[in-house]
Amino acid sequence: MSADEARRVLVTQARREADGVVSLTLSDPDGRELPAWEPGAHVDLVLPSGAVRQYSLCGHADDRYSYTVAVLRETGGRGGSAEVHDTGLVGRELTIRGPRNHFRLVDAPGYVLLAGGIGITPILSMARRLAAGPAPWLLCYGGRSAASMAFTGELAALSRGRVEFYPEDEAGRLPLERILADLVPRTAVYVCGPPGLIAAVQDCAGKLFPEQDLHLERFTAAPDAQPRADGDAFEVELARTGEVLEVPGDRSILDVVRDARPDILSSCEEGFCGTCETKVLAGDPEHRDTILTEADRERGATMMICVGRSRSPRLVLDL
Structure with missing residues (x-):
């Protein structure tokens, strides 16, 4: 399996x-x-x-x-x-x-990990991994209050790095400009949390560290996400059954595939969760998700069928 x-x-x-x-x-x-x-x-x-x-x-x-x-x-x-x-x-x-995994740790000379609220969950495993290695790292974790912030005891005990806590009712919000100022070149910055935190980090990135390596994990769709279904009609071939389905301009691939495969898993249907990620066997997918990297998009090996479309007349999917 x-x-x-x-x-x-x-x-x-x-x-x-x-x-x-x-x-x-x-x-x-x-x-x-x-x-x-x-x-x-x-x-x-x-x-x-x-x-x-x-x-x-x-x-x-x-x-x-x-x-x-x-x-x-x-x-x-x-x-x-x-x-x-x-x-x-x-x-x-x-x-x-x-x-x-679309939120992997990359090799870098140093790391800054930023977590807001339940966004600490992927960051926690990253901090454990970095604590066992030689690279310098900093984790800054914000939440509504100290009582609402999970795993603080374990995080505080990690070595070979720095962990800073910012319960908003005591310390205010994460001081992003101070945290991100004067980073070592090619520092990898990871952020996971609510949309406001991600937007603020992106704003700081444009001003303070345009050459740094920024990695985002979202819980909701990006504010500028493209429409779920908008474009020309095309065909989708389901490779495992040989079925060929017509995808009209006003329906998503997921909508159409669900008619033939009602058991297909999906969740957000806005391109940010990855549940409907599907292998592309042939064709030229048009990516509209907020998950895949530019390198992933160029390879075209997978796509999120809840929002993605096709530049070619037909896509062949591993379904």
């Missing part, structure tokens, strides 16, 4: 990590090893209701027998976080797909 195929996992533990944050420990029901992963990876978790949500892996990457995810209860969200918090999941089997 490949890492990207659906698999069953057993919820072996649920633990409160901070106000409004609970972690789940997931293991193979038969005690087998789980697929290896690297910091920045996430899994798609299918909840008992059938809802699909993406959660960053925040456990120890060298633990091959369990995954850990942490979930913030979101007031006014789509209901997935409430389901995690309010449903007795310990002892139940759930389905996951992955791990998949």
